[in-house]
Amino acid sequence: MVNIIWAALILTGIVWAGFGGHAELATTTIFNQATKGLSAGLELIAITAVWFGLSRIAEKAGLLTGLARLMTPLLRPLFPTIPRGHSSLGSIAMNLTANLLGLADAATPFGLKAMHQLQELNTRRDTVTPAMITFLAMNSACTTLLPATAIALRATAGATEPSSIILPAALASGIATVAVLVADRFLRRRVFWCK
Amino acid sequence: MLAAVSAWMLPGLIGLTLLIAVVRGINVYEEFVTGAADGARLAVQVMPYVIGIYIATGLFRESGFLSGLTHVFAPFLRPFGLPAEVLPLIFIRPFSLAAAIGVVSDLLKTYGPDSFIGLLAAVMLGSSETTFYVLTLYLGAVGIRRSLYAVPLCLLGDIVGYLASLWLTTLFWGMGGFLSVPTFWLPSSRLGHRPSV
Known part of the structure; x- marks a missing residue:
């Protein structure tokens, strides 16, 4: 394409x-x-070098795992089909937290792991599960607090205040996330006949 | 106030991260350098994609086709306040991050990072995802062929994200300044005084 x-x-x-x-x-x-x-x-x-360097420090300091642990209980109600204590929710939390912090490169491995763990719960191997769709939809709505690439591009283009887009970008992705979650809930009932 | 929050967020987060890392006894400088090397390697790989997209969007714009397109679509886009210049970004963003970065960087250079187009492009880039890439990668990785409503749902997320970006960019930096109402929210009787975009 x-x-x-x-x-x-x-x-x-x-x-x-x-x-x-x-x-x-x-x-x-x-x-x-x-x-x-x-x-x-x-x-x-230069931009990616700086950002990758900083995100590696954040990862080594355990920031990602700490935040993901805080996120997990918040995610629970969004994934009613995942059994309590199943490891996939942890991977989902890691992926979404990494996205939240703008660490897209760190997010992908956790996303793949989450998909494999969700596939373990799948009874029809070639068809998506409701949990997978919710996860993909949240992922593509891209809930981010730090649009790092956009800020960096603005900085190099000589913007007076490169980080001024943080708030609108975070709000925009928040609105998109709410929209997909509402639409997902509606569609899930019709397609899977479940809550 | 809002500007101050935005301005402090990045330095605050970097400072906090560094502080925690130092307290936890991490070799911060060495880790930074290792990560930076990975980042630089990735950027070198991306460079040909950026050059390729610069050529494509440049031709599209310099040939005058974009301004022609802007004229044709202006009556439809104006009520929404959407500049046609960002259309290439909307079309390419779901497929390729490298290409989207190229488009945004080109828009920032051409129209200025603090112009409405520049701000809108940056907000759109920051609040959207490489949807088709993510979908093919994640679904392909576990061998799922029947994706049911996953694709339309993710595209809905993109569309809402773009509309929200447009609304919020207008809200933050639009014609009427902070808290101005985008024209498509006004009843049609008031559309007579809409600002020209």
Whole structure:
């Protein structure tokens, strides 16, 4: 799909510039943008280095596990189909906490682990379970407190206050999370005939 | 007040993390360097993707197609206050984080990080997820083929996230300043005085 979008952007650009009578504009744009992309990529190295370094400290200090332990009881009512004491809820908590802190790279391994543990509870191996859907939906609504990448991009672009987007971004993902949870509850009753 | 909370959140969190780590006897500098090396390696891998997306969005914009598109869609998008410049971001965000980073960084450079478009793009990037990537990765990892309503539900999350981003960006930095009401919330009789976007 990215392939199609990428090709479509370029092709419409070339065709439009050509019909507008300045095909040479396409040539200069391609090489100018490549140079700009390179400098943006170089800035990105600094950003990710800083962020990965800090998140490794946070992980080593046990911040992730501590917060995840606090999160678990809050998650319980959202996953009524997971039996009490099952390990999957812990992995879900770790994944969502990592997302909350903007540690996307740390979140993925826990997410995969959570999926494997949820699959153990699955009686029809090729079909999703209600708990999996709730987990995926919360994950894609991306509940985050720290949009680290967006802040870093703003910082390198010279924003007066790079972190000013924290509050609106956190609120927006909070609204999206509530929306998917409500929709999920509604759909779950109709598709799985359960609470 | 709200600005102060936002401004203090990141330094506060970094400071707190560092303090806890030091108290717990972690070799903070060494761990930072190890993590930073991983991060730098990842960024180098991502670089070609960023260059690729810069070329695509640049051509799309410089050819004049984007402004044409903006003209055509303006009557439909204006009631929502959505600038057409962020459309490429909306389309590419669910598929690729590297591409979305490229689009946002390009928007910030072109329109300025403190412009409405720049702010909106950053909020949208910060409050959305690479939905299709996550879905294929997580469902594929356990061999699930029947996903029932998982895909539409996750897409709903994206759409609500974008609308909420738009609303909150308007609320925080919109035409009327803080707490201005986005035009689509107004009864139609008041739409006569809507600000031009």
